[in-house]
Amino acid sequence: IIAVLDFGSQYTQVIARRIRECQVLSKIYHFSTPAAQLKADGVIGIILSGGPSSVFAKDAPMPDKALFELGVPVLGICYGIQLQGHLLGGKVSKSTHREYGNGVLTLQKPGRLFKGLPKKLKVWNSHGDRLIALPPGYTAIGTTENSEFAVIEDRKRNFYGIQFHPEVFHSERGIDVIRNFLLGICGAKQDWTTKDYIKHSVQTIRDQVGKERVLLGLSGGVDSSVAAALIHKAIGKQLTCVFVDNGLLRAGEREQVEKLYADHFNIDLRVVDASKLFLKRLKGVSEPEAKRKIIGNTFVEVFEKSLRSVGGAKWLAQGTLYPDVIESVAIAGNPAALIKSHHNVGGLPDRMKLKLLEPLRELFKDEVRAVGETLGLPREVVWRQPFPGPGLGVRVAGDITQEKLNVLKAADSILQHEMMASGYYWKVWQSFAVYLPVKSVGVIGDERNYADVISLRIVESRDAMTADWARLPYDLLAKISSRITNEVRGVSRVLLDISSKPPATIEWE
Numbered sequence: 001i002i003a004v005l006d007f008g009s010q011y012t013q014v015i016a017r018r019i020r021e022c023q024v025l026s027k028i029y030h031f032s033t034p035a036a037q038l039k040a041d042g043v044i045g046i047i048l049s050g051g052p053s054s055v056f057a058k059d060a061p062m063p064d065k066a067l068f069e070l071g072v073p074v075l076g077i078c079y080g081i082q083l084q085g086h087l088l089g090g091k092v093s094k095s096t097h098r099e100y101g102n103g104v105l106t107l108q109k110p111g112r113l114f115k116g117l118p119k120k121l122k123v124w125n126s127h128g129d130r131l132i133a134l135p136p137g138y139t140a141i142g143t144t145e146n147s148e149f150a151v152i153e154d155r156k157r158n159f160y161g162i163q164f165h166p167e168v169f170h171s172e173r174g175i176d177v178i179r180n181f182l183l184g185i186c187g188a189k190q191d192w193t194t195k196d197y198i199k200h201s202v203q204t205i206r207d208q209v210g211k212e213r214v215l216l217g218l219s220g221g222v223d224s225s226v227a228a229a230l231i232h233k234a235i236g237k238q239l240t241c242v243f244v245d246n247g248l249l250r251a252g253e254r255e256q257v258e259k260l261y262a263d264h265f266n267i268d269l270r271v272v273d274a275s276k277l278f279l280k281r282l283k284g285v286s287e288p289e290a291k292r293k294i295i296g297n298t299f300v301e302v303f304e305k306s307l308r309s310v311g312g313a314k315w316l317a318q319g320t321l322y323p324d325v326i327e328s329v330a331i332a333g334n335p336a337a338l339i340k341s342h343h344n345v346g347g348l349p350d351r352m353k354l355k356l357l358e359p360l361r362e363l364f365k366d367e368v369r370a371v372g373e374t375l376g377l378p379r380e381v382v383w384r385q386p387f388p389g390p391g392l393g394v395r396v397a398g399d400i401t402q403e404k405l406n407v408l409k410a411a412d413s414i415l416q417h418e419m420m421a422s423g424y425y426w427k428v429w430q431s432f433a434v435y436l437p438v439k440s441v442g443v444i445g446d447e448r449n450y451a452d453v454i455s456l457r458i459v460e461s462r463d464a465m466t467a468d469w470a471r472l473p474y475d476l477l478a479k480i481s482s483r484i485t486n487e488v489r490g491v492s493r494v495l496l497d498i499s500s501k502p503p504a505t506i507e508w509e
């Protein structure tokens, strides 16, 4: 196992992810983990992550110095190289500003870390302090414009330091550097695949949970679905899933969830129909934030009640992924986790005295999808587009009624159908319909028809932070539009939203 000591870098999980990409087993440890524990865990190599701190800061995170005596290779990245300088007799210069951005690395010799790589490489920097004198035993093997000691090594003890960030995408061939460390220097085995990950997770879940019962709030989205399938594989009938029908789901969604989990996976699934309650609470409310609050609070209330009715459970499982977790290791000394707003059950585990089970906590989205595929979840679930927690509640602009929801569901269902049939569903980030709070005049036969307006929102995005409207073929748009106006009673007009984010957002409310 490779240990990644976390000094609070925003890239620590990216390092762990790169190690998984090399199919090597690793584990992230708190920076202060005693060397004796690393040894007991069978660690064969240690990576010291970067971090926001300066080694000169009063409360700078410091590792157990004894880790340098374990006889295993150590690679320090960014803050990690400064730690080596600081703790092993080199000299670090204090800086008042951080150096960000691209640089060019020139290698004097490849050393073991850069074996097989070109002499010049584009690298990505983000550091404040820097090393200005080598600790005894080290030699410099690479320089950048700003650093004489961008790459250092002590071949005898197998200690290595890199000033820049090989783990980030902007550092050319960075993954090869990490692979050289893992395979060439630590002698790690490449035997860590998605199947192994699942096997390991299943065992961890069994060890954690024992004979106790687990509850999981299933939303039907990728994360909670994969978590459910994984936990079910581990503990079978000890898992109960609760799915809340808030009345703001898309057409057929509840039935799909029931079919997949109860029939296919034979999971103990409790569907709670709370649609009437949600609609009652939302009646006459048109302000978006007010709607979101009502939906969120009602969800927690209904979910809590249904959990109580299941009874006897000691664990609450959630499909929290790494990007949902905010860690404050270096600052506070203890990691704090925020639960994503979608499964907004914050406070609930405490109130109900439930322990949290989060088997996907260390994974990125694409890795979760790989786990889902390996577990046999269908493509429609694994590659499903994101759907907001408040559901159609934020897609009926203005106040919500059952009639408006019915119109929106029918229009949205046609849109989804055509997107799937043309294959564009899998190519765009999201595609959905929005019910607008206006009416427009149309004509059917010889009759004036004063009716509803639907907008199509179809966007491309990498991470939902920015987005642009998808340039779909006109013929496809024409087909969607004419099907909606012909087949959905009460719709006279279909619009295409051609705003990007920013300044617009993806959802309308």
Ligand code: XMP
Pocket: 341, 342, 343, 386, 387, 388, 389, 390, 430, 464, 501, 504, 505, 506, 507, 508
């Ligand atoms: P916006 O509208 O802010 O949306 O551009 C960005 C992404 O987040 C989704 N979204 C939500 N997801 N709960 C969620 O789980 C929410 O309240 C929520 N609001 C927006 C949205 O669908 C898009 O993918």
